[in-house]
Amino acid sequence: MQTNYYTLWTLLQSPEIERIQVPIIQRDYAQGRNDEKAKNIRGRLLDALYTALEQKQPLTLDFVYGELHDKTRLFVPLDGQQRMTTLFLLHWYLALVDGKLFDAKEALGKFTYETRISSRNFCEKLVATELGPWNTYHKLSDALRDTTWFQPAWERDPTVAAMLTMLDAIDKRFGKEQNWFERLTDAEQPLIGFYFLDMPKVGLTDDLYLKMNARGKPLTNFENWKAEFDLLLQCQKWFDLQADFGQKADGDWTDLFWNHRHEGSDLVDGVFEQYLHFVTRMLAYQGGESSPELAAGQLSFQWFSSVYSKRENVVFLFQTLDFLASAQKDKPAGIASLLERLLTKDTESERVRLFGNSQTNIFSQCLQEFNPARLLQEQVLLFGLLTYGATVATEQFSDADARNVLRVLRNLLERARQQQDTQIGSNLRVEDLPAFTTACALLATAEGGISPQVYERLAAGVVLPNLRRGVDHERNKAKLLIVRPELTSVLHELENQAVFRGDLHNLQPVENADYLTVFGQAVREIWSGNIAQSSIIRAWLTLGDYSISQDRWTGGAEKYFFGNDANWYTVLVFDLGNGLNDMLSAFLLAYNKVPGNTPQLKLEEMAADWLDNNQNFNDWCYYFIKYPEMTENSQGYFAWNSDFTLRLLRRRSIGSWHINPYVHTILRRGKVANAVVSEQWVYNNWLSPLRLRDIPGVANTDWETALYCTDEGWKLTLPSNYSLLPQLEVDFDLQLDSDGKYLLRATAEQDRIELAEEFIAALQAQGVEYKVPVMDLGAANEPG
Numbered sequence: 001m002q003t004n005y006y007t008l009w010t011l012l013q014s015p016e017i018e019r020i021q022v023p024i025i026q027r028d029y030a031q032g033r034n035d036e037k038a039k040n041i042r043g044r045l046l047d048a049l050y051t052a053l054e055q056k057q058p059l060t061l062d063f064v065y066g067e068l069h070d071k072t073r074l075f076v077p078l079d080g081q082q083r084m085t086t087l088f089l090l091h092w093y094l095a096l097v098d099g100k101l102f103d104a105k106e107a108l109g110k111f112t113y114e115t116r117i118s119s120r121n122f123c124e125k126l127v128a129t130e131l132g133p134w135n136t137y138h139k140l141s142d143a144l145r146d147t148t149w150f151q152p153a154w155e156r157d158p159t160v161a162a163m164l165t166m167l168d169a170i171d172k173r174f175g176k177e178q179n180w181f182e183r184l185t186d187a188e189q190p191l192i193g194f195y196f197l198d199m200p201k202v203g204l205t206d207d208l209y210l211k212m213n214a215r216g217k218p219l220t221n222f223e224n225w226k227a228e229f230d231l232l233l234q235c236q237k238w239f240d241l242q243a244d245f246g247q248k249a250d251g252d253w254t255d256l257f258w259n260h261r262h263e264g265s266d267l268v269d270g271v272f273e274q275y276l277h278f279v280t281r282m283l284a285y286q287g288g289e290s291s292p293e294l295a296a297g298q299l300s301f302q303w304f305s306s307v308y309s310k311r312e313n314v315v316f317l318f319q320t321l322d323f324l325a326s327a328q329k330d331k332p333a334g335i336a337s338l339l340e341r342l343l344t345k346d347t348e349s350e351r352v353r354l355f356g357n358s359q360t361n362i363f364s365q366c367l368q369e370f371n372p373a374r375l376l377q378e379q380v381l382l383f384g385l386l387t388y389g390a391t392v393a394t395e396q397f398s399d400a401d402a403r404n405v406l407r408v409l410r411n412l413l414e415r416a417r418q419q420q421d422t423q424i425g426s427n428l429r430v431e432d433l434p435a436f437t438t439a440c441a442l443l444a445t446a447e448g449g450i451s452p453q454v455y456e457r458l459a460a461g462v463v464l465p466n467l468r469r470g471v472d473h474e475r476n477k478a479k480l481l482i483v484r485p486e487l488t489s490v491l492h493e494l495e496n497q498a499v500f501r502g503d504l505h506n507l508q509p510v511e512n513a514d515y516l517t518v519f520g521q522a523v524r525e526i527w528s529g530n531i532a533q534s535s536i537i538r539a540w541l542t543l544g545d546y547s548i549s550q551d552r553w554t555g556g557a558e559k560y561f562f563g564n565d566a567n568w569y570t571v572l573v574f575d576l577g578n579g580l581n582d583m584l585s586a587f588l589l590a591y592n593k594v595p596g597n598t599p600q601l602k603l604e605e606m607a608a609d610w611l612d613n614n615q616n617f618n619d620w621c622y623y624f625i626k627y628p629e630m631t632e633n634s635q636g637y638f639a640w641n642s643d644f645t646l647r648l649l650r651r652r653s654i655g656s657w658h659i660n661p662y663v664h665t666i667l668r669r670g671k672v673a674n675a676v677v678s679e680q681w682v683y684n685n686w687l688s689p690l691r692l693r694d695i696p697g698v699a700n701t702d703w704e705t706a707l708y709c710t711d712e713g714w715k716l717t718l719p720s721n722y723s724l725l726p727q728l729e730v731d732f733d734l735q736l737d738s739d740g741k742y743l744l745r746a747t748a749e750q751d752r753i754e755l756a757e758e759f760i761a762a763l764q765a766q767g768v769e770y771k772v773p774v775m776d777l778g779a780a781n782e783p784g
Contacts, residue, residue, distance in 0.1 A: 005060075008087040011075070018073035022081045022113045031087050032162025034170075037224065040301060042166065044228060046173040048235050049090060052191050053180050060234055061087075061194040062227075062246075080194065084111070087192065089163060092126060093140075093170045094181035101129070104181070117184040118157040125149045126163075140171040158286075201514040222269035225276070228301055234306060241314050253321045256328040258334075260364055273298075274367045279317055281372060282383045283307050286437035295373040295430045319390035324363075326394055335363045341723040342385070342403050349493035352407045354381075355414070355501050356426075376428045377413045384409045384440040392446035404454045405444045408474055411495065411502035412439065415470030421652040422561045422569050422637055435466035455481055464707040473505050480510050487513060499527045505580040515589060522588040525599040532600065533565045534632035538625045539603040540633065542610035543590060545621065546583045548574045557639035557646070562624075564636040618748050620644065623661075627753065629668035630661045643753075644711050646658040647688055650681065657681040660688040662709045662753060671757045675764040689717075696767030698722055707756060712737075713746035714756050722768045733757055 011017060031042050052059035064080030077084055088111045093780035095104040108127045115117035133671055134143035137688070141164040144150055154160045174180070183191060226249055233242040249254040257268040257275065281294050284307050293299070308314045341713045343360040359365045362378045362385075369375050389397065413436070418427040442462050443454050458478035464471050481488050483696060491509060494516070495502045500523075506542050507519055526536055540546050547560045548571060563571040574580050580654055594609075596602035607625050620643035624630050630648075639658065640646045646656040667676060667690075677691040689706035698705055698719060708715040715737065718724070724734065734742045746752040 004191075005191045005193055006064075006196045007185070007187075007634065008084060008091065009107065010187060010190070010193075011196065016068065016073060017075045017110065019077045020084070020111045022085070023076050028168075029082065029159040029162040031082050031086055032164070032166035033158075034165060037221075041224060042169055042175075044301070044305075045086065045231070046169060047400070048231055049086075049192060051172055051235065052409065053177075053183055053712070056189070057237070058190065059192050061192065062230060062234075064196050065192045066196065083194065085163070085218070086166060088123075089166050090170055090174075090182060093167060093174065094177075094184055096131065096134075097174075097176050098179060100181055101127075101131075113159060117160040117193070117620070118151070118154045121151075122154055122157070122160045122163065133694070135176075139168050141165070141168050149327055153767070191333065198697040222273050225273065225301070225304075229304065229308075232305060233314070236309070236311070238311060238314065241311075241318065244318060248318075248321070248325075248585065252325040253409040256321070256325045259328075259334065259336075260367055262368070271367050275371070276304075276317075278366060278372070278379065279320060279383075279386070280304055280307050282433070282437050282440075283313050283316065283381065285433040286441060288434055290431065290434060297370075310343060316387075316390055320386045323386065323389035323394075327389075329678065334477045337362050339363060339385075341399050342406060344462065344496075347493065347496045347498070349489040349496070350403070350462075352403050353496035354410070355498065373430055376430065376433065377410075377426065380413055380433070380440065381406055381409055383437060384444045387440045387444040388446065388452065391444075392452075396446070401452060401454070407492065407495065407502070408443060408454050408458070409436070409439065412436070412464075412467060412470045413472060414502045419570065421559070422564075422570050422635065424566055424573070435464070439464045439467060454478075455581075470503070473503070476510050477504070480513060484513055487516050490516050494520050494523060497523055497527065499568045499572045501569060501573070505575060506572060506584045508581050508585060515585070519585075519588050520593045522591050526591065526603070527568055528599070528757050530599075531603065532628070532632065533563070533634075533636065534628035534630070535600060535603040535607075536568075537562045537631045538628065539591065540583075540587045541621055541625050542606050543586045544583055546571070546580060546587070548580065557641040559652075560638050560640050562631060562638070563637040564634065616748060617751050618746065618771055619647075623665070625755065626751075627665045627669075629665040632668075640713050644709050644746075655684055657683050660690075660709050662756075663688055663690040663707075665753055666690060666756055669753075672760040672764070675760050690714075690756070695763060697770060698768055707760070709752075712743060713752065714741050714744040714759070716742040716744060718742075718768060723771055724763075724768055725766050728762060728766055731762065748754075 006014075012020065014175070031038060031045065048059055051057065061083045062080075063075055064084060064655065066075055066077040066080070068075050088108065091104065092101070092108055095108070097099045105127050109124070109128075112123050125147075129144075129147060129149065131143060131147070134140060136142040144164065144167070145152075155164075165695065183189075217644050222426075230242060233239075233245060237326060254268050254272065257272045260271050261268050262270045277299050280299060281302060284291075284294055284303060287307070287310075293303075308317070324335055327338045333340075339361050342351060344353050347353060354360060354362075356377075356382075358378055362382045366375055366378055366382050372379075384405055385402060388402050392398075392401075413428060414426075416426060416428040416432060417424050442464060443457060444452060446452050455478035458475045459482050461475075477491065482602070487509075491504070494500060494504055494507070500507075507516075509516060512519065525531075541562075547559055547562050549558060561570065571580070572584065590606065591602060594602045596605055611622070611626055614622060634648055635650065635652075637649045637652065638646050638661070639649055644662065647663065648661040648664055650657040650659075661764060663680060666672065667680060675692055675694065677693055679686070680691055682688050687708065689708045692705040692707065695705055704717060704719045706717050708717070716724075716734075728734065729742075732744055734744060737743045744755065746755065
């Protein structure tokens with residue numbers, strides 16, 4: 001007897017076997033335990049056994065490894081005793097139901113435990129019992145406990161306690177079906193069996209014997225999963241897939257995860273499990289599932305049973321593992337090496353740039369992350385690559401095609417965003433995964449082993465259901481590149497720029513196809529990270545007011561954003577239809593026409609040319625273009641009460657520090673530094689004046705002397721007992737307003753920044769006069 005197919009009944013009746021004895025080194029019977037894991041395993045196993053007997057569909061329970069001692073005819077199972085014990089109890093129960101315990105006693109009596117005397121005695125008594133009216137008991141185990149031979153102390157034996165639990169579960173699941181013992185023991189039509197491997201006769205080593213006997217420890221979660229999954233394939237009669245699984249699960253597939261195992265672990269179980277849960281979760285989403293359980297943590301085996309009830313999903317899973325194993329054999333670094341060829345964190349035209357915290361090794365990143373509600377973008381990209389790799393023939397794998405698949409997916413993922421003030425962040429949610437996993441299938445699946453041409457698919461009108469943003473843009477871009485393939489490199493490089501993150505809709509690439517090369521050069525130069533923020537703002541404003549409104553109010557003012565070094569992305573991809581696309585194209589084309597040796601000089605020249613032809617000193621745009629100080633080293637973010645009472649914000653709210661940009665410009669220019677307070681940022685809804693100091697004749701301890709920028713000009717406040725010298729009033733045409741304050745009126749003929757500086761210098765030179773209070777003599781002489 002070497003490797004043959006047997007049922008437990010034929011093994012028990014074999015003349016070569018006197019006894020089947022579970023050795024003392026084996027662990028206790030575990031399938032009858034009461035923990036949650038054992039309950040799940042027990043329920044699925046009994047379901048499979050019931051289905052096999054009810055529908056007369058053969059069920060194979062894998063291999064039973066053992067050693068048959070020829071002289072003693074003693075069979076010692078070294079692996080498989082759990083399944084054999086369950087089958088032993090099932091035989092006993094069905095014989096009990098059919099009244100055939102007496103006939104079965106001799107054969108069943110060959111099965112015994114060496115683990116403990118109590119376990120062996122229980123098995124012997126169970127086979128020999130003549131159980132009375134057991135149907136009157138609530139549970140079968142209660143009837144057994146009530147027999148004269150049952151010893152209460154046996155319940156402290158884990159194996160006996162587990163057997164009683166299993167008998168109750170068998171009784172509940174099989175429901176006293178009649179004549180099933182004959183079905184179970186029918187030698188002509190064996191329904192439930194296993195392969196028996198007589199280890200010494202096939203030359204298996206003592207080393208393996210010791211390893212198998214080390215199974216006294218409980219099976220790991222992954223070992224249990226493999227056993228259950230194998231049984232699932234068996235029940236579906238997918239014997240080819242079952243054979244494939246048995247061959248590779250502990251071979252090539254395990255090898256590929258070795259370099260990705262969790263830190264400090266000598267096992268691949270954890271990372272292999274993580275991968276299986278990941279693919280299964282994504283397939284569930286692709287199938288339209290949206291249960292919160294999918295994102296809550298590790299999946300129960302019920303999800304595996306559901307997802308892999310479809311043969312095509314099992315095939316897909318195996319294909320992804322074969323693809324990864326193939327990549328592993330291709331180069332020592334395996335999938336990491338492949339991902340290095342496809343993805344990057346830099347700006348270039350060939351590979352696909354990832355932004356934010358995404359790593360190029362998205363495979364390792366996803367497998368090390370235990371929270372499935374995180375790294376959603378990375379999970380979709382990985383699933384897209386797996387879909388491509390799994391369905392394309394190995395010899396047909398194309399780095400270029402794989403990159404285009406990932407590029408389109410990245411662009412669509414980046415469009416799942418939301419804007420809060422000046423920040424645009426991802427709005428990708430778990431609820432979006434069904435749509436994106438479906439997109440992976442539609443864009444990345446290779447049909448007939450032929451690499452998918454993702455741009456051709458998009459151009460042909462493939463429908464990506466439930467993806468709300470970016471699809472039309474990707475479709476139009478695809479059509480353009482099919483007609484104008486020479487633009488592929490420059491367009492891909494533009495998409496890789498951090499200021500676009502895959503979204504070129506404001507460049508209008510179809511309408512501006514002839515200018516894309518010019519755009520690419522201009523964007524590289526302007527947003528290289530080496531150009532002063534204020535230079536970009538000033539040059540762009542020469543083409544018009546491109547600022548974006550945040551559609552929010554703070555301190556009674558609408559907020560506007562001009563861009564800053566850390567966040568030009570918000571401006572360049574803004575998509576609320578403010579005409580920005582026309583202004584962006586015009587700006588880049590205008591920049592290209594300006595002569596200059598460096599980008600900085602070209603931008604400065606644009607501002608200078610505009611100023612030569614625009615001297616309207618009542619236009620806010622003039623001041624923004626002329627003075628870098630209006631916007632430099634700032635958030636580029638303004639609360640806009642009016643063109644001259646606006647505030648430059650240090651944060652996003654008027655509740656933080658802010659300053660009037662005209663005041664800020666005077667301070668930064670330093671022309672009157674000796675006459676003004678150096679730091680004048682204010683917070684909350686306070687006014688933002690230009691506070692003066694050291695004015696001759698004024699004790700300015702409370703900073704009452706100040707200039708306020710208003711639409712009419714500069715309003716001057718002085719302490720109540722001081723007034724300007726008459727000559728100053730004449731020289732600067734000062735007038736009193738309705739509040740009795742001096743007004744330094746702005747005109748269309750003079751720059752208000754320079755006007756204020758001239759006035760402050762004159763005020764510093766001439767001082768003010770002290771007004772002596774007039775005493776009310778009548779009040780003084782009034783009798784007390």
